[in-house]
Amino acid sequence: MPAPEAVRVAIQRDADIVAARQRGREMATAAGISGSDLTLIATAISEVARNILAYAREGEILLSVESRDGRCCLQVIAADEGPGIADVELAMRDGYSTGKSLGLGLPGARRLMDEFDIVSAAGAGTRITMRKWAR
C-alpha cells in the first residue's frame, strides 16, 4: 500500500506525542530517508509536539512528503492556537524557557533538522515548519 502524501496528527494528550513521532518515522521512510536521520526526525517531532502540549494545550502536527529539484524531504508543521511566543528570537536561544521544560526543545529541534522556521506572536498561536531532506 503506498504511503499517504500527508498525515495530520492531533496533539491533545501525551500519548499523541508518541503517535506523532511514529507517523513521522513512517512518512520519513516514504520520503526516502533512512538510518540515523529517522531517529533525529522522530526526536525533533517529539520536541515540537511536547511544546504544543506544554504551552498551547492542543494543536496539530502535519506531516507531508515534499519534493524540490528531484529531491524529497519530510515536512513537519507544528501548529497551535495557543498564547504564542512574544520574543521568538529569545525562545530560540539555547537554555531559554518560560515553562516547565529545560528550554532545549525548540533550539534542539532546529539542530536536528535541515530547515526550521517559526512564526509566532503573542496571542496569535505558533506555527513551526521543519524539513529534513533525503540524502
Place this chain on the structure above:
Amino acid sequence: MTDGYNTPPAAQLTDAEVERRRRVFGLTAEDLARIAELRSAVVDHRAEHTAAFFDHLARVDEGGDLFRRPELLDEARRLKEEHMVSLVSGDYGRAYIEQRARLGALFGRARIDMRGFLSAFQMLIGSIVRRVAELHPTDTVAAMDRVVSIRKLLFLDISIIQDVMIAEREQMILNQQEAIRELSTPTLQLRDRLLILPIIGLLDSFRAKQLTENLLRSIRDRRAKVVVMDITGVATVDSKVANHLIQTVAAARLMGAQVIITGLAAEVAQSLVTLGVDLTDLNTVGDLQGGLEEAERLLGLETRRIGSA
C-alpha cells in the same frame, strides 16, 4: 545500478520539462509536419544511418568498450535503429526522451566519451541529410528547410544524451568518493572490548557524521568498552571538527563506552583553546602508545614485558 538498461534518474523528466526542452530547441508544429514527410528517407535507410554511426566509432577507435562487448554493441545497434524509427514518428514526449536516455546510459557504460559520441552522431546526421536531399533533388530551399527541422530534433537528442552522460559521470565520482570514505575510516578491534579508530585525511562535516555513525555502530556490534581515536593523521582540526569529536565522545559515553583521543598536535590543541573550544570533556593522551596503555588500564589489563623482573 551497474547493469540492466534502466532509465537513469537524470532522464526521468516530467511532461512539463519535456515540453520546455522542445520549446528551447524551437521545435514548432511546422517542424513536426516537415519531419513527418521524411519518413522514407530516415526509416527506409535506418540500417545505413546506424552503420554510419557505429562504423565511424570503430574506425576512429572511440568506441570505448563497445566493440569488446558484443552484448552491448547489439543492444546499442538495436536502440539506434529504434531511434531512427521514432525520430520521424511525430511523438516526442516522455517515451521518446526515455528511449534516448537509455541509449545514453548504455554509451556511458561502454565508456564512450562525449568526443566519440559527437563525432559519430555527426556522421549519422550527414547520412540522414544526404537521404533528405535526395527527396528534393531540384528544390534546394525545400531540402534545406527539412534539414533545419530535423536538425532541431537531433540536437535535442544530443542535449539529452549529454545530460545522461554527465549524470553517469557524477554518479561514478560519488561512488568513488563513497568508497574512499569507507576505506578511510576503518574501525579496528585490537582486543576484546577495545577498538582503534585511526582517522586520516580531511574531516569534512559529511565524513565526520559518517565516522560517528560507524563508530557508534561498531561499539554496539563489537561490545566495545574503550575506543582509542587517533587523529595524528588529521591535518587540521577546526572548531567545527572539534565540536563533532566532542559530540562523538559524548554519544559513545551515553552508550557506555569511553573514548580516548590521541595524536592531537600541540599547535592544534593551542588553537582550539584560543578559539574557546571547551575540551574538558575529552580524554586526550599524547600519542597512540600512551592511548593504548591508558585503554588497557581502563580495561583492567596490564602490559608487562615477559622475562624482566
Place this chain on the structure above:
Amino acid sequence: MAVPILKQGPVLIATVQDALTDRDLIQLRDDIAARVGILRSTGVVIDVTLLDVLDSFACRTLRGIAETARLRGARTVVAGIQPDVAMSMVQLGLTLGATATALDLEEALEALMGVGEGGIGAYAGS
C-alpha cells in the same frame, strides 16, 4: 504501557518494552522510588534498548530517577542506548549528567554487582 520492574538480588531491573508516554515515564519514576525503599535495593538498571527516541522529557526523567535512587542509597545504570538515539540526544544537547551508562543489561549488572573489574567506562561525567 507500564514498565515491568524485576528484582534480581539487590538490583532492580526495569526493561522498557515500548515507546513511553510521559505518563508512563512518571509512573516508572514513582515505582522505582517506592521499590528501592521497600526492597532496600542498592542498584537500579533501566534497560532502554528498545527505545527509539529519548527526548528532553525522557532524558530529564531518567536523570530524576537516578537522582532519587541515589538519595535513597542505590546506584542507577541506564543500559542499551542505541547509536542513533545517542547521537540525537547529543545533538539536542541532552546529557544524563552523572548517571552511569552501560552497553547492555549484562554490562550494567556487572558494573553494579562489582563482578570483574567493575564498571569501568560506566560512569559518565566522573
